[in-house]
Each structure stands twice: as C-alpha cells, then as structure tokens.
Amino acid sequence: MSQLFSPLTLRTRTFRNRLWVSPMCMYSAVDGIPQRWHHTHLAQFASGGAGLIMAEATAVVPEGRISPRDTGLWSDEQRDAWSGIVDDVHENGGLLGVQLAHAGRMASTWWPWADGRGSVPAEEGGWPTVAPSALAFDGYAQPTALDAQGIDDVVAAFAAAAQRAVDAGFDALEVHGAHGYLLHEFLSPLANVRDDEYGGSLENRARLLLRAVRAVREAAGDVMPVFVRLSATDYADGGFTPDEAARVGRWAMDAGADLVDVSSGGIVAGAHIDYRPGYQVPFAQTVRAAGEVPTAAVGLITSGEQAEQVLASGAADAVFAGREWLRDPHFGLRAAHELGDEVPWPPQYRRALWR
Numbered sequence: 480m481s482q483l484f485s486p487l488t489l490r491t492r493t494f495r496n497r498l499w500v501s502p503m504c505m506y507s508a509v510d511g512i513p514q515r516w517h518h519t520h521l522a523q524f525a526s527g528g529a530g531l532i533m534a535e536a537t538a539v540v541p542e543g544r545i546s547p548r549d550t551g552l553w554s555d556e557q558r559d560a561w562s563g564i565v566d567d568v569h570e571n572g573g574l575l576g577v578q579l580a581h582a583g584r585m586a587s588t589w590w591p592w593a594d595g596r597g598s599v600p601a602e603e604g605g606w607p608t609v610a611p612s613a614l615a616f617d618g619y620a621q622p623t624a625l626d627a628q629g630i631d632d633v634v635a636a637f638a639a640a641a642q643r644a645v646d647a648g649f650d651a652l653e654v655h656g657a658h659g660y661l662l663h664e665f666l667s668p669l670a671n672v673r674d675d676e677y678g679g680s681l682e683n684r685a686r687l688l689l690r691a692v693r694a695v696r697e698a699a700g701d702v703m704p705v706f707v708r709l710s711a712t713d714y715a716d717g718g719f720t721p722d723e724a725a726r727v728g729r730w731a732m733d734a735g736a737d738l739v740d741v742s743s744g745g746i747v748a749g750a751h752i753d754y755r756p757g758y759q760v761p762f763a764q765t766v767r768a769a770g771e772v773p774t775a776a777v778g779l780i781t782s783g784e785q786a787e788q789v790l791a792s793g794a795a796d797a798v799f800a801g802r803e804w805l806r807d808p809h810f811g812l813r814a815a816h817e818l819g820d821e822v823p824w825p826p827q828y829r830r831a832l833w834r
C-alpha cells in the first residue's frame with residue numbers, strides 16, 4: 480500500500496487516505512446559504528475517492544465574505560443547509576471539513592465571472608471592509624482598522640461558526656490564515672502596522688490567529704481535527720517568511736490545531752511566484768521540520784505518483800489538491816489505480832473496472 484492511500488487518524492477521525500480536496504470557493508451561495516450546486520460538487524469527490532473534502536472558505540460574519548456569493552456559517556439556516564451536504568458526503572463514503580474564514584480587506588469583491596473587477600460598490604451590494612490597519616490591498620477599497628472590540632467580535636464569530644459546523648456534523652475544521660485574508664493580514668508586517676498587542680513582534684501579529692484557533696478548538700472539543708492554513712511566504716521584502724510560518728505553526732499546534740496546511744502568497748498583488756509542479760512543497764517541508772508539526776502540502780500536485788513523492792520526501796503528512804479534482808472528480812480512484820493500490824470503488828461504478 481502506498482503512503483498516499485494509507486489512512487491517517489487525527490483525533491477521532493480516520494481519513495481513508497491522504498489525498499484530499501483543497502477548499503475552493505464556488506461563488507454560488509445565496510445569502511451565505513450553500514445551494515444544490517454545493518451538494519453535487521462536494522458529494523462527487525466522496526465517490527471519487529477523496530480522503531477528505533474541505534469545503535470552501537466559509538465566512539464567519541457577512542462582512543467576512545470574499546464576494547456576495549460566498550458561503551457562510553453565521554446563521555442557523557446556513558448550518559442546516561450544510562448539514563444536508565454533510566449527509567450527502569457521508570452517504571457517498573467521504574468525510575467533509577469546512578474552512579472558516581474572514582476575508583478582511585479583501586472582502587466585498589466581485590466573483591471571478593462577474594462583469595465587475597475588484598471591490599463591489601455599496602450601491603451594488605458591497606459593504607465596508609476591516610483589516611488590522613487602514614491599508615488597502617492594491618486597487619481595492621480602503622479598509623477600517625479593527626479596534627479591540629472589533630477583534631474580540633471576530634474571535635467570537637469564529638467560535639460561533641465553529642460550533643455551528645460541529646452541529647452540522649462536519650468532520651474537520653480549518654482556520655483560514657492564508658491568501659491575504661484577515662488572519663494573514665494580521666500575520667504580515669506588510670498589512671499590519673499596528674502598535675498595540677496585535678502588531679509589531681511575531682507574537683503580537685500571531686495573537687489573533689491563535690485566539691481564533693483556541694476558540695475553534697473549544698467548539699471542536701477533543702474529538703474533531705482542526706487545521707490551520709498558512710501562507711508561508713508573502714514573496715515580498717519585509718513580508719511574512721517560512722521561518723515565521725514554522726514558529727506560528729508550532730504555536731497553532733500548542734493552541735489546539737492538529738495540522739498546518741501550507742500554502743503561500745496573497746498579501747501583495749503581482750508578486751513573482753515561480754509556479755512549477757509542487758512549488759509550495761518546500762514550504763511545507765520547512766514548517767514540518769522546523770515547527771515539528773504535521774503538515775499538508777498543496778499547489779500544482781496533479782498525479783498520484785507526484786503526491787506519493789511529496790509524502791515520501793517527508794515534506795507532508797497529507798496532500799491537498801484543488802484544480803486536479805475539478806478536472807477529474809474521480810482523481811482519488813485514478814491515483815490509487817496509478818499507484819497500484821486497491822481501493823473500494825462505489826459498487827455502481829465497478830463495471831468500469833472490467834476490461
């Protein structure tokens with residue numbers, strides 16, 4: 480059996496394999512409520528052999544949505560809609576997690592196929608954004624700096640959303656601390672110039688993320704795995720670095736996380752990124768080795784062989800893939816076949832194995 484298709488147990492959940500679906504915004508929710516699209520989209524990966532499916536960045540408050548079409552978990556109606564999707568995924572043999580998010584200064588933007596670009600104006604349904612400091616992302620609307628009460632409210636919102644996720648029956652929770660959104664904005668000196676206990680030293684910049692992790696762990700109890708997604712580098716002078724990510728990853732584990740999901744970028748527009756297969760894997764390796772934490776690697780990992788090599792290299796304990804699952808929702812079954820592993824196929828599909 481390959482490493483990729485050997486199970487992984489975190490807390491009380493055993494993932495049947497280590498090839499997971501990365502969180503991907505579908506920009507198809509209505510008032511934060513996932514729709515029929517989300518049922519079909521997420522359940523197909525369960526029958527396609529995913530070890531874990533991480534549902535998209537799901538806002539903990541309405542103003543934390545990247546776009547007006549993002550999913551949310553700030554209401555019980557949203558929780559109940561998610562609960563039906565959890566059931567669909569379970570019925571198809573999969574496990575479903577959800578990424579809890581606040582988009583900070585990158586909130587209130589148009590979805591990719593909208594006519595508009597950048598920030599959505601108020602008259603077209605946009606809203607004011609918040610951030611650690613009143614520094615706009617390139618071309619986006621100016622955010623307001625959060626005050627102490629605003630920060631406490633964000634932590635409370637993560638706690639409440641996590642509780643709803645637990646009640647909806649999700650199998651794992653991920654705190655979104657990457658890609659230039661609110662928690663990453665606090666981590667990065669390029670977006671955070673505060674002079675209070677949330678700015679300056681790494682300890683201070685990490686304070687909000689760690690409060691969110693603690694709040695989510697409390698809701699998750701001892702049973703549910705909690706992940707943190709970090710952008711391990713800002714690809715910019717004066718930005719967040721892989722060594723800092725390793726330290727923050729370690730602290731996140733001490734605050735109750737079980738795994739650090741290592742991505743990169745998002746704080747500055749137009750950063751030079753050398754997109755090549757597995758380009759973020761070295762960051763996962765650094766965080767895993769220096770932080771002594773379990774990691775997941777992600778980014779341009781598109782075959783079973785490649786994913787297996789990532790695990791064999793010691794860079795990660797699991798692999799998230801995004802776009803390859805969109806190209807082939809049965810990527811898991813295909814990857815197992817490629818590696819010569821026998822995994823159960825849905826009985827409805829078994830005739831595809833006959834020659």
Ligand SMILES: Cc1cc2nc3c(=O)[nH]c(=O)nc-3n(C[C@H](O)[C@H](O)[C@H](O)COP(=O)(O)O)c2cc1C
Binds near residue numbers: 535778800801802803
């Ligand atoms: C359509 C789409 C939506 C995405 N939405 C999210 C998201 O909600 N949260 C997140 O952390 N990353 C998001 N990402 C990034 C992916 O999770 C993943 O990290 C990235 O696509 C690199 O992996 P890949 O090369 O396997 O696609 C998104 C990517 C795509 C293609």
